[in-house]
Amino acid sequence: MKKLILSFVVVVVLGLLWWNQSKNSAVPATGEPIKIGGIFILSGEGASWGEAAKNGMELAIKEINAEGGIEGKPLQGIYEDDGSDPSKAISAFNKLTNSDGVKFIIGPNWSNTGLSLIELIKQHGVVAISPSLGLPAYNESSEYIFNTWPHDEILSENLAQYVYDKGYRNVAVFGANDVWVKAQDQAFIKKFVELGGKIAFLYEPLVTETDVMSEVTKVKNDKSIDAIVLTVADYGLSSIVPNRLKELGVSLPIYSLTVSFHVINNCGNACEGMTFLTFLTPTSDFEKKYKAAYDNREVEIGADSAYDAVMLLADAFKKTGSVDPGDVQAYLNKIEKYEGASGSLVADGEGAFTKPYLIKKVQNGLPVTIKE
Numbered sequence: 001m002k003k004l005i006l007s008f009v010v011v012v013v014l015g016l017l018w019w020n021q022s023k024n025s026a027v028p029a030t031g032e033p034i035k036i037g038g039i040f041i042l043s044g045e046g047a048s049w050g051e052a053a054k055n056g057m058e059l060a061i062k063e064i065n066a067e068g069g070i071e072g073k074p075l076q077g078i079y080e081d082d083g084s085d086p087s088k089a090i091s092a093f094n095k096l097t098n099s100d101g102v103k104f105i106i107g108p109n110w111s112n113t114g115l116s117l118i119e120l121i122k123q124h125g126v127v128a129i130s131p132s133l134g135l136p137a138y139n140e141s142s143e144y145i146f147n148t149w150p151h152d153e154i155l156s157e158n159l160a161q162y163v164y165d166k167g168y169r170n171v172a173v174f175g176a177n178d179v180w181v182k183a184q185d186q187a188f189i190k191k192f193v194e195l196g197g198k199i200a201f202l203y204e205p206l207v208t209e210t211d212v213m214s215e216v217t218k219v220k221n222d223k224s225i226d227a228i229v230l231t232v233a234d235y236g237l238s239s240i241v242p243n244r245l246k247e248l249g250v251s252l253p254i255y256s257l258t259v260s261f262h263v264i265n266n267c268g269n270a271c272e273g274m275t276f277l278t279f280l281t282p283t284s285d286f287e288k289k290y291k292a293a294y295d296n297r298e299v300e301i302g303a304d305s306a307y308d309a310v311m312l313l314a315d316a317f318k319k320t321g322s323v324d325p326g327d328v329q330a331y332l333n334k335i336e337k338y339e340g341a342s343g344s345l346v347a348d349g350e351g352a353f354t355k356p357y358l359i360k361k362v363q364n365g366l367p368v369t370i371k372e
Contacts, residue, residue: 031069033076034323036061036310037096039089039107039117040302042081045207046234048262049109053131053302054079056341057106059293060310070317075310082108086116093117097124103325104128106309109302111135111180121145127313127325127332131306134279135183139351144329148305148312148342150279150354152180155257156187158357159229159277163255164195168227172201172219172252174212174241175231181207184231184257200225207235216244219252230256230274234301239266246270261298264362274362275370280304281358286341308340 038057040050057077065074078100080092089108096102097120105121105128108114114133118141121128128145130138134152139145163171171192175185182204189199200222203215219225228245232238242254246269256276264271282290282304290299316331317323338345338353345353360367 031071031073033074034070034317035076035078035100035102035104036313037092037100037102037105037107038077038079038306039082039092039096039105039113040079041084041109041113042079044083045236046084046110048260048300049132049234049302050081052300053107053109053306055290055294055297056131056303056306057310059290060307060314064310064314070314070323071321075314078102082113084110084113086113089113089116090120093120097126102126103323104313104328106131106306108133111138111183112178114138115179118142118145125325127328129309129312131309132302133180135180136350136352143333143351144325145351146309146312146332147352148308148340148345149302150357151352152184152257153187154354155277155279155357156184156231157191159255159257160188160191160195160197162277162359163227163229164192164197166227166253168197168253170198170200170224171227171229172222172225173199173203173229173231174215174237175202175204176207176209176233176235176237177204178207178233178235181231181233181235184233188229188231205237207232207237209237210240212237212241212244213248216241216248216250219245220248220250225252228252228254230254233258234260234263236266238263239268239271242267242270242274258301259360259362259367260301261367262300264365264367267362269365271362272365276360276362276367277357278360278367279355279357281343281355283341283343304340304342308338308342308345311340312338 040053042050061075061077082089082092103126109132122142130147132149139147175181254274258278259276282299316328320327320331343355358369361370
């Protein structure tokens with residue numbers, strides 16, 4: 001009898017252990033995949049943004065699939081390179097939608113390519129979420145278009161306030177002839193002038209320009225200028241201008257917006273001491289798992305917000321029980337707040353999210369968060 005009881009207890013314990021393990025172990029997703037396209041800058045200028053967004057997107061997909069996918073259906077990422085070229089972005093979109101049957105797209109990274117896709121997105125009725133495009137004209141053009149990166153004009157206005165509060169009144173602005181950069185220039189200038197400041201110098205060359213020595217010389221010779229503002233994003237000018245300033249011995253303080261590790265590395269010590277505002281605000285948990293997944297690589301612009309974009313889509317799939325773009329966009333448009341890998345996102349009611357920004361300063365070749 002004792003042996004029978006002991007055997008029964010052993011069977012029960014083993015059964016409970018098996019049940020607990022099976023309960024906590026997701027069954028791998030094996031059904032028909034749900035395709036999500038990624039249109040990113042994977043080559044040329046801005047490739048660090050595209051690579052980061054692809055990594056973030058892929059990290060989210062792997063996590064979701066490891067947990068059983070969406071009702072047993074795995075997510076599948078299909079990636080296309082737009083090279084920050086509008087015509088290539090259009091080709092990438094057509095390939096994803098017409099050949100691959102994609103109904104959900106993460107991307108593009110930059111405004112020039114994003115704006116070129118608006119009409120196609122409307123025609124095809126796909127849901128598109130950009131992880132780093134900050135122009136209101138993009139997401140506000142359709143209820144199917146979203147941003148997980150806040151509008152850049154918010155950051156530009158706050159930069160104007162920050163520079164003004166530091167006591168600077170006559171600034172030189174180095175921008176570029178690009179839709180995204182010009183929007184940042186306009187927002188900064190409008191706010192700075194409203195506060196009582198003056199734009200002593202404005203330079204907006206083609207993004208491919210490399211010879212800026214004459215313009216930098218003008219800044220050096222204008223003794224009224226007390227600070228320099230760079231709004232040229234990740235274009236080559238963002239490191240060329242600081243280097244030319246350094247060569248001419250210009251030691252004015254430099255302020256900027258969302259400076260990537262890529263720019264800082266290209267700058268050498270010419271960007272040392274630069275202060276900038278940024279919406280790149282990954283959580284510490286995301287930073288840890290991102291570095292673990294990608295050989296200790298730093299989180300670059302687009303990684304955390306692309307991860308959030310996929311997670312938002314997954315939430316929509318699960319909560320609506322549908323992969324119809326119409327159902328998904330309706331769900332996404334009802335979200336008011338979302339705690340994500342990129343921070344605490346608050347919806348603006350028109351397809352975009354906003355969140356607190358950070359102030360960083362380049363110290364010893366690294367962007368360090370400062371509190372002021």
